[in-house]
Amino acid sequence: MARKPRRTSAVEKKLVGVADVVITAAQRYRDPTLAIPVRSLSNVTFNERKGLLEMGKRRQARSFFNVGMAKKFMQTVLVADALCELQRADLTTSLREIYYRTKHTIKNSHENTLDTQDESDPLIEDLEVTLETLREELHVRAENAGSVVGPLVLVDDGDRVDCARLGKGGYSVPSIVEPEYLQIKKCTADFVLLVEKGTQWNRLSEDKFWRKYNCILLTGNGQPPRGVRRLARRLHEEKRLPVYVLVDNDPWGYYIYSVIKQGSINLAFESQRMAIPKAKFIGLSSGDPESYGLPRNVGIKLNDKDIARARELLSYTWFQKKSWQEEIKRMLSSGLKYELDALANKDFQYLTKKYLPRKLKEKDWLD
Amino acid sequence: MARKPRRTSAVEKKLVGVADVVITAAQRYRDPTLAIPVRSLSNVTFNERKGLLEMGKRRQARSFFNVGMAKKFMQTVLVADALCELQRADLTTSLREIYYRTKHTIKNSHENTLDTQDESDPLIEDLEVTLETLREELHVRAENAGSVVGPLVLVDDGDRVDCARLGKGGYSVPSIVEPEYLQIKKCTADFVLLVEKGTQWNRLSEDKFWRKYNCILLTGNGQPPRGVRRLARRLHEEKRLPVYVLVDNDPWGYYIYSVIKQGSINLAFESQRMAIPKAKFIGLSSGDPESYGLPRNVGIKLNDKDIARARELLSYTWFQKKSWQEEIKRMLSSGLKYELDALANKDFQYLTKKYLPRKLKEKDWLD
Numbered sequence: 001m002a003r004k005p006r007r008t009s010a011v012e013k014k015l016v017g018v019a020d021v022v023i024t025a026a027q028r029y030r031d032p033t034l035a036i037p038v039r040s041l042s043n044v045t046f047n048e049r050k051g052l053l054e055m056g057k058r059r060q061a062r063s064f065f066n067v068g069m070a071k072k073f074m075q076t077v078l079v080a081d082a083l084c085e086l087q088r089a090d091l092t093t094s095l096r097e098i099y100y101r102t103k104h105t106i107k108n109s110h111e112n113t114l115d116t117q118d119e120s121d122p123l124i125e126d127l128e129v130t131l132e133t134l135r136e137e138l139h140v141r142a143e144n145a146g147s148v149v150g151p152l153v154l155v156d157d158g159d160r161v162d163c164a165r166l167g168k169g170g171y172s173v174p175s176i177v178e179p180e181y182l183q184i185k186k187c188t189a190d191f192v193l194l195v196e197k198g199t200q201w202n203r204l205s206e207d208k209f210w211r212k213y214n215c216i217l218l219t220g221n222g223q224p225p226r227g228v229r230r231l232a233r234r235l236h237e238e239k240r241l242p243v244y245v246l247v248d249n250d251p252w253g254y255y256i257y258s259v260i261k262q263g264s265i266n267l268a269f270e271s272q273r274m275a276i277p278k279a280k281f282i283g284l285s286s287g288d289p290e291s292y293g294l295p296r297n298v299g300i301k302l303n304d305k306d307i308a309r310a311r312e313l314l315s316y317t318w319f320q321k322k323s324w325q326e327e328i329k330r331m332l333s334s335g336l337k338y339e340l341d342a343l344a345n346k347d348f349q350y351l352t353k354k355y356l357p358r359k360l361k362e363k364d365w366l367d
Numbered sequence: 368m369a370r371k372p373r374r375t376s377a378v379e380k381k382l383v384g385v386a387d388v389v390i391t392a393a394q395r396y397r398d399p400t401l402a403i404p405v406r407s408l409s410n411v412t413f414n415e416r417k418g419l420l421e422m423g424k425r426r427q428a429r430s431f432f433n434v435g436m437a438k439k440f441m442q443t444v445l446v447a448d449a450l451c452e453l454q455r456a457d458l459t460t461s462l463r464e465i466y467y468r469t470k471h472t473i474k475n476s477h478e479n480t481l482d483t484q485d486e487s488d489p490l491i492e493d494l495e496v497t498l499e500t501l502r503e504e505l506h507v508r509a510e511n512a513g514s515v516v517g518p519l520v521l522v523d524d525g526d527r528v529d530c531a532r533l534g535k536g537g538y539s540v541p542s543i544v545e546p547e548y549l550q551i552k553k554c555t556a557d558f559v560l561l562v563e564k565g566t567q568w569n570r571l572s573e574d575k576f577w578r579k580y581n582c583i584l585l586t587g588n589g590q591p592p593r594g595v596r597r598l599a600r601r602l603h604e605e606k607r608l609p610v611y612v613l614v615d616n617d618p619w620g621y622y623i624y625s626v627i628k629q630g631s632i633n634l635a636f637e638s639q640r641m642a643i644p645k646a647k648f649i650g651l652s653s654g655d656p657e658s659y660g661l662p663r664n665v666g667i668k669l670n671d672k673d674i675a676r677a678r679e680l681l682s683y684t685w686f687q688k689k690s691w692q693e694e695i696k697r698m699l700s701s702g703l704k705y706e707l708d709a710l711a712n713k714d715f716q717y718l719t720k721k722y723l724p725r726k727l728k729e730k731d732w733l734d
Contacts, residue, residue, distance in 0.1 A: 085715070086715065089715065089716075091716065092569070092573060093566075093711065093715050094566040094708065097566065097708050097711035098711075099708075100665055100708050100711045100712045101712060103664060103665060103712060104662075105662070105664050141569060143566075144514060144536065144588070145512070145565075145588065147539040154534075156536050157534040159532045159533055160532070161533055161534055161536070165526045166526055166533075166539075167522075167523020167524040167525070167528060167541075168523055168541055168548075169538055169539045169541040169549075171533065171536055171537075171538070171539060172533075172536045172538060174535055175569070182536075198510050198511055198512075199463065199510075202511065202542070206459060221510060221511070295471075295472070297472055297479055298467055339463070339467075341461065341466075342467050343467075344464035344465075344467045344468045345467045345468060345470060348456065348460055349456075349458065
């Protein structure tokens with residue numbers, strides 16, 4: 001509420017541009033057409049130098065005077081209109097509410113503008129890539145599903161939030177952490193520890209690990225949602241903090257790490273503002289059970305899906321480094337995966353008191 | 368960390384009592400036996416006067432000198448030992464970590480103490496009911512998956528957390544909110560609004576609804592986890608705040624409300640410290656689409672599962688009130704369910720500016 005007086009935002013101008021396409025075409029008796037970048041694997045490349053996934057230049061025309069495209073064109077303009085409303089009112093909303101907002105029965109017909117959310121979600125992605133704006137800049141939020149504690153002071157809606165003084169619970173990371181909504185006021189940490197699961201984050205928060213190791217503890221309670229990734233990226237970029245990723249030792253953990261590091265194939269165009277190419281994988285590594293003396297009986301047998309997924313990862317460009325090939329192959333040859341929770345087999349505080357201190361001391365991480 | 372110096376807690380004494388059973392029996396050459404309350408529907412009753420589910424008095428003996436029970440007896444003692452370790456070290460942990468902590472291969476054998484978490488989870492529940500302690504008092508946490516904002520000051524680990532000064536994001540509700548861990552320092556709100564989904568909570572938080580209506584906004588991002596329910600209950604009990612529950616209009620929404628109100632069948636013994644028998648259902652009601660002019664096309668057709676579930680709810684003792692029978696039957700006869708998100712069809716801020724203000728003004732809720 002305590003935001004600056006409204007002026008037309010760059011994003012609003014871009015959205016109005018969608019309507020301009022229609023108006024300009026109409027004035028010139030032309031077919032209104034949008035050129036939408038193709039969002040498929042075939043139009044995604046891995047930029048080795050930058051270390052992130054990028055979208056190629058292929059575009060597809062979406063025209064109004066085309067029986068196969070007319071409805072989709074209309075829907076695209078409708079969604080752009082709803083997104084424009086958000087900008088003007090300075091509000092955020094969810095994908096689902098965009099769907100509801102744009103759903104109407106067309107006058108003198110039984111036809112709905114949209115029938116299901118499956119129709120509006122991809123249009124929002126189309127607009128993201130076409131207008132080169134992050135979903136967050138379009139004011140579309142996802143769930144808030146993250147927590148942060150550590151020596152970090154944020155400003156949220158004019159409130160000064162000191163993440164070192166929020167007990168064990170911490171600050172609930174919002175879905176949208178763009179500078180417009182959330183400012184990083186002060187940060188004296190040495191690094192960010194991005195923890196996959198809430199249970200280990202709780203362990204570390206309870207043990208005040210962040211105080212002893214001067215770090216920011218961040219979790220998304222599972223695969224990190226966009227807000228958590230964006231916050232890690234901002235801390236990395238604006239405060240030059242290294243980011244260490246702590247995940248289970250299974251193909252899913254490797255995948256989570258890789259999405260944090262170079263982005264996801266589905267949303268490749270976002271990588272330039274979401275990915276953290278220098279993020280390090282601190283564990284759990286397939287070498288850790290031996291190094292840290294974890295018994296085999298706390299390992300879990302890899303199932304067929306795990307094996308197939310691990311083999312797939314082996315073939316990805318960004319896992320071609322020798323160290324990564326070894327890491328994944330060692331998991332495959334052991335036939336076992338290990339959860340971070342298994343460290344509790346040694347001691348409830350093993351993660352805080354032994355595992356991470358040794359990892360950090362030995363700089364034992366993968367790049 | 369800033370907690371009082373440790374003395375033997377009441378819970379620790381109870382856990383030690385489990386070992387005492389074994390020792391006393393051994394000294395007397397008897398069969399060590401635990402009497403464990405039966406956790407099944409047949410041992411659950413609805414207390415009409417108190418308005419909550421209660422566990423009956425039936426108990427089952429678990430003995431050591433019994434081929435069918437010996438392993439389970441051993442496992443129960445093992446889990447009690449791990450829980451005792453938590454008390455002594457003043458730590459909290461997860462169900463999964465308890466499993467890992469107690470898993471060992473028995474000396475000179477290939478037999479594991481436990482093979483899967485399915486074996487340890489029910490033992491923790493057994494100990495909860497046998498020792499009459501909440502899981503939280505046993506220091507076993509679940510996910511933290513909730514957020515709170517509003518005129519509420521908490522103390523978490525010695526930190527003063529003012530939930531009116533945490534921006535839109537709010538305080539991340541921990542899994543364990545027992546007075547030992549979290550103190551309610553100050554609360555000047557008039558009521559608690561417990562919102563099912565994060566998206567509506569975000570809407571209300573962004574619009575500072577809590578400021579205008581002097582309330583506490585609480586969500587668990589879906590079915591409220593134990594920490595969120597316990598916090599609502601504590602605010603209700605200690606600060607005498609009414610609790611209003613806002614859920615989708617579907618059988619699942621009714622069910623969520625009923626669990627908040629009188630507890631769940633599975634964990635009936637916890638109702639006395641989790642349930643809020645006076646909680647009110649503020650919406651979405653099956654009468655709302657008409658009262659608030661929601662078009663039929665934003666309703667979702669009830670599927671077979673919804674219909675079966677709604678009919679089941681109709682038969683529950685606690686839904687026998689005339690108003691509830693009407694509520695559920697109206698949904699069935701309309702053939703439609705409505706999500707809270709559908710209110711966005713009218714206007715992105717309809718929930719904040721029209722729907723809830725009118726609901727509160729007209730005191731339009733169900734009991």
